[in-house]
Amino acid sequence: MQAASGKKRKSVSYSHWGYIFIAPFFITFLIFQLYPIFFTFRTSLTDAVTWQKILNNKIIGFENFRQLFDPSSLVYGMFWGSLKNTIIIWFFNFVPQLGLALILASWFTDARMRLKAQGFFKVTIFMPNIITAATIGMLFMSLFAYPMGPVNTFMQTSGIGNMPIEYFRSVAWARGLISFIQWWMWCGNTMIIMIAGISGINPSLFEAALVDGCSSRQTFWKITLPLIKPILVYNLITSLVGGLTMFDIPHMMTQGQPDNTTNTVARFIYTQGFTGSNNFNMASAASVVLFGIIIIGSLLIRFLLNDREPRPVKLHREEKK
Amino acid sequence: MKKVLALVLAAMMLVGCMSFASADGEKIKLVVWSFTNELQGMIEKYYLPNHPELEIEFQIYPTDGHAYQDKVDNLLGSNATSDEAPDIFTLEAAFVKHYVEMDWTGDLKSIGFTDEELSTAFPVMAQIGQNAAGVQKGLSWQSTxxxxxxxxxxxxxxxxxxxxxxxxxxxxxxxxxxxxxxxxxxxxxxxxxxxxxxxxxxxxxxxxxxxxxxxxxxxxxxxxxxxxxxxxxxxxxxxxxxxxxxxxxxxxxxxxxxxxxxxxxxxxxxxxxxxxxxxxxxxxxxxxxxxxxxxxxxxxxxxxxxxxxxxxxxxxWGGTWMGINAAKAATADDAKKAAMHDLIYNFSLNEDWLVQYAKDSGDFVGSAKAVETILANGGTPNPxxxxxxxxxxxxxxxxxxxxxxxxxxxxxxxxxxxxxxxxxxxxxxxxxxxxxxxxxxxxxxxxxxxxxx
CATH class of the missing domain: 3.40.190.10 (Periplasmic binding protein-like II)
Structure with a gap:
């Protein structure tokens, strides 16, 4: 008996302190996130239309979901159309954003280039991210105003165009401007994360590459890129989540116009829930579907891009004899 | 722990005493909600000096997005008779129709308005302050x-x-x-x-x-x-x-x-x-x-x-209406009802006051009779x-x-x-x-x- 207990590893557990330290977050999370999420799931199954029914409603099953997936219903076209818009706008924002962020990040971290005034460039590129999206939306709305606004006036006085262009009635311009703003705002942020990722790579790898006579291009493709893959995956997933829930810029700038081509899923949910008769049930159902789409998208990215990471090893403190 | 408890108890007693004190003064307390300080300014300048018996608690919630409506919906929908709930609240053109259709916005006749009084308002402003059945629930000091x-x-x-x-x-x-x-x-x-x-x-x-x-x-x-x-x-x-x-x-x-x-x-x-x-x-x-x-x-x-x-x-185009909380009006005693009536009447239909106010502010007021008087007095030539x-x-x-x-x-x-x-x-x-x-x-x-x- 004694021998057996002497062999048994004894360990002092500090884990309960961990739980205490994370408790404030989890309590807030339970009240302000998890409960609302369950409330949304529940509301999506009810007939909660108007404020009066938000608490006194009855469960009617999957009727709201049926409408979202039934091509003959009115909301079908509106919902899936808005998803299509969201994906188009997100794609034209994300591809150039990631591309440019990667190029900038590899330049800023390249030992051979030794760029001067790096801090200045980093701050300048990051700057748009500090301003709130609503302000930027208003700014671009007045910049591209029709028939009289800074851009139109400039085009006419400089002789580039002779007629004012109504930018927000053109599908390409409206979508393009939203993509551009998203790109411009988030490029600096992505770049900083990339720089952090690249800085985390062991410099001896770059030195070895240099000694072996790698060109900058080879170093980038063969060393930098594979080693920052986890950061890329993180970036793709956060950008996907942010992109699919895009709301403020289209809402401020175009209100989903022209002809609903810049109406995003989040705007569809907003118009259902917070305008008209307040169709909280339909808004919740659409949110649940969007939730599903985001989860599937994120998992897809993870499985396609991620190498399996080694499992973290559980460490025990050995008791000193 | 005991100290904290003692402090809390002491604070509660103090608050208790204070509220008793105000009840002894027999002031009529009204809670007024609005989304700008316009009405508060008018009441403090023109009305409170002549009405020492009134104690008015103002609450201002700006209309940013839905903030004001959310406050009103929340309290009138769930706890309309609580002390903090408004007796009188203001309504903007954008949402006045929504609230006059609601049961929780009270009929102005329930606090003593008569048809004769109501008939002196400009019809357009009166109509917007009515629900579909024609019950008058809102009155405005301006017309627009x-x-x-x-x-x-x-x-x-x-x-x-x-x-x-x-x-x-x-x-x-x-x-x-x-x-x-x-x-x-x-x-x-x-x-x-x-x-x-x-x-x-x-x-x-x-x-x-x-x-x-x-x-x-x-x-x-x-x-x-x-x-x-x-x-x-x-x-x-x-x-x-x-x-x-x-x-x-x-x-x-x-x-x-x-x-x-x-x-x-x-x-x-x-x-x-x-x-x-x-x-x-x-x-x-x-x-x-x-x-x-x-x-x-x-x-x-x-x-x-x-x-x-x-x-x-x-x-x-535009305007601001004053409405009453039906639940609180129903439980109010006669003195309070009279005070609510008098306040709303003064700022929407009282000819003497409106003529004075129009002269001071240049606003276009809500009573047809007051406007007639202003025009009869030589109008307002505008450079x-x-x-x-x-x-x-x-x-x-x-x-x-x-x-x-x-x-x-x-x-x-x-x-x-x-x-x-x-x-x-x-x-x-x-x-x-x-x-x-x-x-x-x-x-x-x-x-x-x-x-x-």
Whole structure:
């Protein structure tokens, strides 16, 4: 008996302190996130239309979901159309954003280039991210105003165009401007994360590459890129989540116009829930579907891009004899 | 722990004593909610000094987004009789109809208003403060009739018109309005436009309808609205408007005289708070009446160049109403009911006070009788309008505008109408039938509580 207990590893557990330290977050999370999420799931199954029914409603099953997936219903076209818009706008924002962020990040971290005034460039590129999206939306709305606004006036006085262009009635311009703003705002942020990722790579790898006579291009493709893959995956997933829930810029700038081509899923949910008769049930159902789409998208990215990471090893403190 | 408990108990006792003290003073306590400090300022300046028996607690929640409505919905919907719930609350034009249709907004007759008193309000403001069954639930201290404002110098230069009466004949209805726009284009060789854009006309034109958006729970598209679309399309396609919208740069540029725009459709507040401060670049908002400012505005801007006429239709745009909390009014004793009645009466219908207030502030007040008195006392000649009396023109519009067209769905449906019909149709992107179908689909999908055929 004694021998057996002497062999048994004894360990002092500090884990309960961990739980205490994370408790404030989890309590807030339970009240302000998890409960609302369950409330949304529940509301999506009810007939909660108007404020009066938000608490006194009855469960009617999957009727709201049926409408979202039934091509003959009115909301079908509106919902899936808005998803299509969201994906188009997100794609034209994300591809150039990631591309440019990667190029900038590899330049800023390249030992051979030794760029001067790096801090200045980093701050300048990051700057748009500090301003709130609503302000930027208003700014671009007045910049591209029709028939009289800074851009139109400039085009006419400089002789580039002779007629004012109504930018927000053109599908390409409206979508393009939203993509551009998203790109411009988030490029600096992505770049900083990339720089952090690249800085985390062991410099001896770059030195070895240099000694072996790698060109900058080879170093980038063969060393930098594979080693920052986890950061890329993180970036793709956060950008996907942010992109699919895009709301403020289209809402401020175009209100989903022209002809609903810049109406995003989040705007569809907003118009259902917070305008008209307040169709909280339909808004919740659409949110649940969007939730599903985001989860599937994120998992897809993870499985396609991620190498399996080694499992973290559980460490025990050995008791000193 | 004990210390904390003792402190809490002591604090509670103190609060308890204080509330007893105020009950002993036998003051009548009213809770007033609003979204600006305008009413609070008026009550503190004019009313409280003469009513020492009142104790008024003000709560101001700005209307940012939905903040004010959320507060009201939350408290009146769940806990309407609590101490913090308002006895009296103010309602803005954008959501007044929503609240007068609600049961929790009380009938003003329940606190002692009589038909005789109510009849002295301008009909348009009274109608907007009524629910569909005609129960009066809101009253306003101002009324906000709208008129057509035009630039006399441009009218004289291109149309040879020298008096507002002549100009009124040119814009007596929408057909005449369009003819004048075409004449203006021809004579000015396209330099001068009739109006900034379709959005500018809408606030007036919607009063041309014979029925509102929703009748007996069904969506109604009045025939006048189709005429509105044709008018807007002609204005847009034939280059008769600036093709801009209200509140945009080009709209303000026309006010400053930087482009030649003849007409603006604006209500009472639009004259004082929009047109006047924007009549010149560099308007001195600190000293608007200083000689220098007026000289600058006259020489470099459009000060003194504006005239008012009735225009094609009498309309109203904006306003603030006072409503009462039905649950608290029902449990109030007679003294409190009388106090609530007296306060609302004073600020909406009390002729003596309104005449005084109009003199002090220049506001256009809500009682027809008070306006009559002001006009009888010589009116209000306005140098900004070249000496024309704005009160006389506004009084006319206030008496004629039909407030019964307004409904609780207006802000949503107006928005959808502009987005899905006016914009694509007038810019020639889609045919009218297609636009109307889009519009109906959108109304059906967003407002599921009404029927759309």
């Amino acid at each position: 009739p709208g008129v057509l404002m035009y630039r006399a110098s441009l009218a004289e230069k291109y149309l040879g018109i020298t008096s507002p009466e002549e100009f009124q004949a040119k814009v007596a209805d929408w057909d005449a309005f369009l003819e004048t726009a075409e004449e203006l284009k021809e004579k000015s060789e396209g330099a001068c436009k009739m109006v900034t854009g379709s959005g500018d006309i809408w606030n007036a034109y919607q009063y041309q309808r014979s029925e509102g958006w929703v009748v007996d729970g069904k969506l109604v598209i009045d025939d006048e609205l189709l005429d509105y679309e044709e008018l807007c399309k002609t204005l847009e396609q034939d280059d008769l408007s600036q093709k801009g919208g209200a509140w945009q740069e080009i709209w303000f540029a026309g006010m400053r005289g930087e482009n030649e725009t003849l007409c603006y459709f604006l209500p009472t507040w639009g004259l004082h708070y929009t047109l006047k401060p924007n009549c010149v670049a560099g308007w001195d908002a600190e000293n608007p009446d200083s000689e220098e400012n007026i000289k600058n505005a006259t020489e470099n801007g459009t000060y003194g160049d504006w005239r008012l006429v009735d225009g094609p239709v009498a309309y109203s 900004f309008l070249g000496g024309q009396d704005h009160y006389a023109i506004f009084a006319n519009a206030a008496a004629l505008a039909n407030g019964s067209l307004m409904s609780e769905y207006d802000s949503d449906i107006n928005d959808l109408w502009d987005k899905y019909v006016t914009q694509p149709y007038t810019k020639g992107e889609k045919g009218l039938d297609e636009c109307l179908q889009d519009f109906k689909d959108q109304v059906k999908a967003t407002i599921t509580t009404i029927t759309v055929e």
